[in-house]
Amino acid sequence: MNVSLEEAVRASLSRVIDPELRRPVTELDMIPAVRVVEGDAGTTRAEIDLQLTIVGCPAADRIERDVREAAARVDGIDEVAVDVGVMDRQTRDALIARLRGGKARMPFTPDSTTRVIAVTSGKGGVGKSTITANLAVALAAHGLRVGLIDADVFGFSIPGLLGIEGAKPTRVGEAIMPPRAHDVAVISIGMFVDPGAAVSWRGPMLHRTVEQFLTDVYFGDLDVLVIDMPPGTGDVAISVGQLLPHAEVIVVTTPQKAAADVAERSAIVARQTGQTVIGVVENMAGLTQPDGSVLELFGSGGGDDTAARLDVPLLARVPLSVGLREGGDQGIPIVTNEGDAAGAAIRELAAAVARRGRGLAGRPLGVTPR
Numbered sequence: 001m002n003v004s005l006e007e008a009v010r011a012s013l014s015r016v017i018d019p020e021l022r023r024p025v026t027e028l029d030m031i032p033a034v035r036v037v038e039g040d041a042g043t044t045r046a047e048i049d050l051q052l053t054i055v056g057c058p059a060a061d062r063i064e065r066d067v068r069e070a071a072a073r074v075d076g077i078d079e080v081a082v083d084v085g086v087m088d089r090q091t092r093d094a095l096i097a098r099l100r101g102g103k104a105r106m107p108f109t110p111d112s113t114t115r116v117i118a119v120t121s122g123k124g125g126v127g128k129s130t131i132t133a134n135l136a137v138a139l140a141a142h143g144l145r146v147g148l149i150d151a152d153v154f155g156f157s158i159p160g161l162l163g164i165e166g167a168k169p170t171r172v173g174e175a176i177m178p179p180r181a182h183d184v185a186v187i188s189i190g191m192f193v194d195p196g197a198a199v200s201w202r203g204p205m206l207h208r209t210v211e212q213f214l215t216d217v218y219f220g221d222l223d224v225l226v227i228d229m230p231p232g233t234g235d236v237a238i239s240v241g242q243l244l245p246h247a248e249v250i251v252v253t254t255p256q257k258a259a260a261d262v263a264e265r266s267a268i269v270a271r272q273t274g275q276t277v278i279g280v281v282e283n284m285a286g287l288t289q290p291d292g293s294v295l296e297l298f299g300s301g302g303g304d305d306t307a308a309r310l311d312v313p314l315l316a317r318v319p320l321s322v323g324l325r326e327g328g329d330q331g332i333p334i335v336t337n338e339g340d341a342a343g344a345a346i347r348e349l350a351a352a353v354a355r356r357g358r359g360l361a362g363r364p365l366g367v368t369p370r
């Protein structure tokens, strides 16, 4: 037994990160034992016990490979043997409880450090989900830890927009591990229902689903949680309002006057629940043609009009863009493409949102009563 080499192997393993839990495997009770022994022909062999959180862990191969490589990098280690097993239930439950800080309750409370940004619209088809998916990816590109909840239960489209259609969350005990795409942890009702199935739930079921997404999904520590709201002012909007009264709301509208009218209503519902409307995004704004003229397919003025009526800033004007639409169809967010004007507008939106920081809305002020 070589104690200092064992310590060196452990130190190297502490840099192996579980891709789902986003923590070092050594902090996750996944490495119960490291032994350094003399191998055949006088070599020095590291023997590592690796305990995965669940049977059939989708990241198993990657974790095992990373563990093997990390141990092999240690000076003085000639061979590595990894014995892969699975945690017993007690260890797993204790781990999940520890990760959640002992909290079985919703972590996104007003006093948490995670900003919640709900993206809403008055009516469907204005590009709310496309803007939300791109905004989340652009915020992650700023180095923020970002989660995304697709609360558009009846019209979920986020998995497709991010190129993870068919991805399933992993269950670790009671906790649900969200799939990741473009550095964003994503959960959607689309991951739980059969492909092509229509969701036709009533209010209490919708409320429970939103609650479960907020409570049972393990997002880890997030800087920002972005929520793709269903269009309009229905049950989900009210549930999110009750569960997340401190959320900041972005209203998406088109330049059309009729869209601006209904957009205002969704903002009013948000305000009634105590949420703060931080601004408006005008989507499908004028498209610059090759000859330099601007095609205003949906008219103009809807964004400014909505912002003025709500007394909030117009945060971005996102032009009509073939690239944005194609990117959505292909699951490649346009913000990853430097050349597109719509992508640039959403990146600027993300920069403005990131700059804004978290306001005091719904937050305990920490004033000591006298």
Ligand SMILES: Nc1ncnc2c1ncn2[C@@H]1O[C@H](COP(=O)(O)OP(=O)(O)OP(=O)(O)O)[C@@H](O)[C@H]1O
Pocket (backbone or CB within 6 Å): 121, 123, 124, 125, 126, 127, 128, 129, 130, 131, 152, 155, 157, 230, 231, 283, 284, 285, 318, 319, 320, 321, 322, 324, 325, 326, 328, 329, 342
């Ligand atoms: N700026 C844009 N330029 C071109 N096409 C766009 C733009 N924004 C969105 N689209 C397209 O418009 C359609 C509707 O977009 P999206 O699904 O994001 O709308 P939505 O408001 O979320 O709708 P719903 O709430 O009904 O799900 C999609 O096909 C999308 O690719």
